Amino acid sequence: MTTKIDMKGPVITDDNVFFYNYFKMPYISPSKVNNELPDDGSDVELVINSNGGDVYSASDIWTSLKNYQGNITAKVYGMAASAASVIAMGADKLIMSPTARLMIHNASTYGMGDHRDFEDTADILAGTDKSIAQAYMSKTGKSEQEVLDIMAKTSFYTADEALEAGLIDEVMDFGNDAKEEDAPLFAASNATMIPNTIINRFRDEILNEELKKEPKKTEPVITDEMLDNIADKVAAKLEKTNKKSKTSERIVNTDPFAF
Numbered sequence: 001m002t003t004k005i006d007m008k009g010p011v012i013t014d015d016n017v018f019f020y021n022y023f024k025m026p027y028i029s030p031s032k033v034n035n036e037l038p039d040d041g042s043d044v045e046l047v048i049n050s051n052g053g054d055v056y057s058a059s060d061i062w063t064s065l066k067n068y069q070g071n072i073t074a075k076v077y078g079m080a081a082s083a084a085s086v087i088a089m090g091a092d093k094l095i096m097s098p099t100a101r102l103m104i105h106n107a108s109t110y111g112m113g114d115h116r117d118f119e120d121t122a123d124i125l126a127g128t129d130k131s132i133a134q135a136y137m138s139k140t141g142k143s144e145q146e147v148l149d150i151m152a153k154t155s156f157y158t159a160d161e162a163l164e165a166g167l168i169d170e171v172m173d174f175g176n177d178a179k180e181e182d183a184p185l186f187a188a189s190n191a192t193m194i195p196n197t198i199i200n201r202f203r204d205e206i207l208n209e210e211l212k213k214e215p216k217k218t219e220p221v222i223t224d225e226m227l228d229n230i231a232d233k234v235a236a237k238l239e240k241t242n243k244k245s246k247t248s249e250r251i252v253n254t255d256p257f258a259f
Contacts, residue, residue: 052082
């Protein structure tokens, strides 16, 4: 049996999954994909429609797909852009709808600091580009420089163009006489990755406020009647122990509180 995994929405880190779950927003994360991959090595079908997201999460997922023992077919229904295109390269067979798009580009980020900080950031981004390029190189057989040049242009591909470039293996063919309902419904993926600053503020302010509103656990109340009952039981135990100690010398170190 083929396991179908929907890969729609932004590619996010596992740390931010709680935010997307809270708002019931679609997402792609390493743990989500790993949890859905079957243990028996059976066939898997990925349905992709994503504008991309976190590059390291995409690398994590790409590696998991490449390590999977079974056969994986990925189908791009809408968009496979940026980090999502990296994930798509991890499939054994990659198919695109004729109405879908695929986009690859350089890694990007934002930051603050002086010129030295930005020089360091530029070096990191250049290294990240080379890491990403490995996924496209393994699929197309192109050299590193060829792939880096394509990435630098921020290249958008139609299905036919992606096929010609060796990025995919096949274009979906619905046939000339295919009925409208036979084709999948397509929608542009408008889900974008929420900035970490927003997620952290949500965690610190909104979730903490909700926790404060939860009813506090009440401590058990010990009444005078309960204390009297305990005292009666202790007294009865002591009296019983004293009687036993008079009739048997073998009873020693008796704990009167062990009911």
